[in-house]
Amino acid sequence: MTGVHSLLPDGLLTGAASGAEDLSRYLDGGGYGPLPAPDRLLGLIDAAGLRGRGGAGFPAAVKLRSVRDAPGPPVVVANGEEGEPGSVKDRWLLRHRPHVVLDGLRLAAAVTGAARGWVYLSDGPAEQAVRQALAEWPHDLRVDVVRTEPTYVAGEETAAVRRIDGGPALPTAKPPRPFESGVGGAPTLVANVETLARIALIHSRPDSAAAVAGAHLVTLSGGADSAVALVEAPAGTHLKVLADLCGHGTAAAVLLGGLFGGLYGEGWTDLPLDHDGLIAAGGALGCGALHFLSARDCPVAAATEAVAYLAAQSARQCGVCVSGTRALAGTLESVGCGEAGHEAVEKLHRWARQLPGRGACGLLDAAARTVGTLLAHFPDRVDAHRRTVCPDCDGDVPEDGRRFTVPVP
Template sequence: MTGVHSLLPAGQPGLLVSPVFGAEPYRGVEDLARYLAAGGYAPLTARDRFLDLIAAVGLRGRGGAGFPAAVKLRAVRDAPGRPVVVANGEEGEPGSVKDRWLLRHRPHLILDGLRLAAAMTGAEHGVVYLSDPRAEQAVRHALAERPAGPRVVVVRTDQAYVAGEETAVVRRIEGGPALPTAKPPRPFEAGVGGAPTLVANVETLARIAVMHACPDVAPALAGAHLVTVSGPGGSAAALIEVPAGTHLKVPADLCGHGMAEAVLLGGMFGGLYGPGWTDLPLDHDALKAAGRALGCGALHFLRPGDCPVALATEATAYLKAQSARQCGVCVSGTGALAGTLAALARGETGAGPTQQLRRWSRQLPGRGACGLLDAAARIVATLLTHFPDRLDAHRGSGCPDCTDEAPDDGRRFAVPVP
């Protein structure tokens, strides 16, 4: 199964009814007339009341961290200076397509969300930040035909895992490289040009725009998530909107992954999960309690017989290659994790390196300027937790999936945009 699908109560697979996807998701780029007919760009008459609604329904950011959207909006609004708002569409995670799909197909929805965020924070200047050429074309066309609103510019960057991190976004907008900077200050304190800056994921802005047009369904919209489902080599890939608390087995069954041995949860950030993955709910708090993370909502499944050690080896090799190389601990940490895991995967080591991996996976999180090192450590830690027997089986003799040099370009996890 490919394409986009909604599992919201109003719809069913194959018969899409979703305010976020729109009524006609396969008709190409949504133009202004269609968006206005759906209630778009309506005046915001009570910005504080609308912000209270966002807080009341518990909308969280969809960039990966799941931070409460209302808290972030209020922090930017209340900081001294004239704010800047940024629609962050740089989808560095190779297994995710939700942001590119929204920018390509519903650019007015994103611009409307940016307009509302500007009104709630008092910003007069907005930026759409992206790396996808087709998305850029759609956004520029939508900007040319939209109604009057805040001044908005488009800034394009090169796709990279760290390029969407909020301080990297600010740095690139200001003309520098898309690499993270030390914190504090956070962008909400001092971002673009030193002004308080809201860096909001495009799905977050899309949900804000839909909530404004359809306030009666705001609670359901706030809890739902766009998830990208895929398997080896992008097989059985789909972009699915799931209601809050949906168990992982539901989208897996829909895409033919119901018998999977394991899942890489939340893209690179959430880690591996083995037996019992079917009962995991797609909910930030529930996953955090289980020591996992939803991240950007990318779900990569392993078929029965696929080697989780090979997957972890490729993931850590990719993260090592994507390091910004600004933090010594990240350079050495990702290198140690990837190199040791690769040697172990090829059957070249004994029991000692397993203990090293266990120690590093506990010591490294939180020591880098961004979440890349944390992601690498979590992948290794969860491999050790869920598949210790598979690691033991590699000692002294590798397996067919692990004998070749692991590619570091993320090709295993890449998914085509529907």
């Protein structure tokens, strides 16, 4: 199965899927309702348990409250720059449903008290759809669009702030976090566009708030034909259900969260689509992108390609990231080519434990998690690569991450 689908009875975000939804269609669907009392909406978001959809899964209500309570007039940013090559949900949302994102931005501004907003993105068709929606937007909040070059780290929240302020789209060290000092030094809410869209739906469907908050937009890819499906699924859906939908039910492994959540082998079918369940299993949901590997896809080659891609995408600001990703990629490649001894595998184990949390953004964590989960789930395949030529990958591993890069359906 390819294209856009929903496993929810009334197709929340993927319901209106053909062309960009214009203002009249959005209003007909109940959008842009009267502004609520800010505390009431914040309470609804909190009670529904909405978590951010950019990757970290931070509680949305906590983030909104932090910006609202910080000293100084706040601003809000809709972050549509999805750096994960295997994710398309944010670009799809902006291209097809710009008004639901803008409605969420308007509501986030109301909750935090912001009088200024930005939409931050890199996708040309998405920019066109957002500008068209803003041209017919019936609200006072001033919203500007800032377009950046797409890179793995450009969507990180401090990179978004820096780029909107006219600098490069590169992360900065934290603290300060954007809620303390963001765009122009103001307390800034940087919220993923799916998070904002879910805030708009919680406002328009308060009786279904928990179902809205729990659902996820998931990008599914993999296999020889690289078919891509965008699916909206309820919280807790087993990954096997999602894999069956797109013909990957017999996959041998899955890469979780784009390149952020690690590689999972035996037992992946029982994993649930939710942040805490995947973290408990040693992975991470991240942006919700899942890339399936068939029995003929070598997991060592896939991990090597992922780490090489991440090393190439390092923004080269943190010494530990530059040296760490390069060492992980180089050592993994030598293991994959059968040129490494046992001590190389020992080093990979050590780095996978020591490196997470030491960069300014999540790129180094992603590389370390990919290596750590490969070693944990496929020790025999790693060991076999040190002794014989792998019949599946033949030791030939591209470094450009091409297999993970998917088009918007």
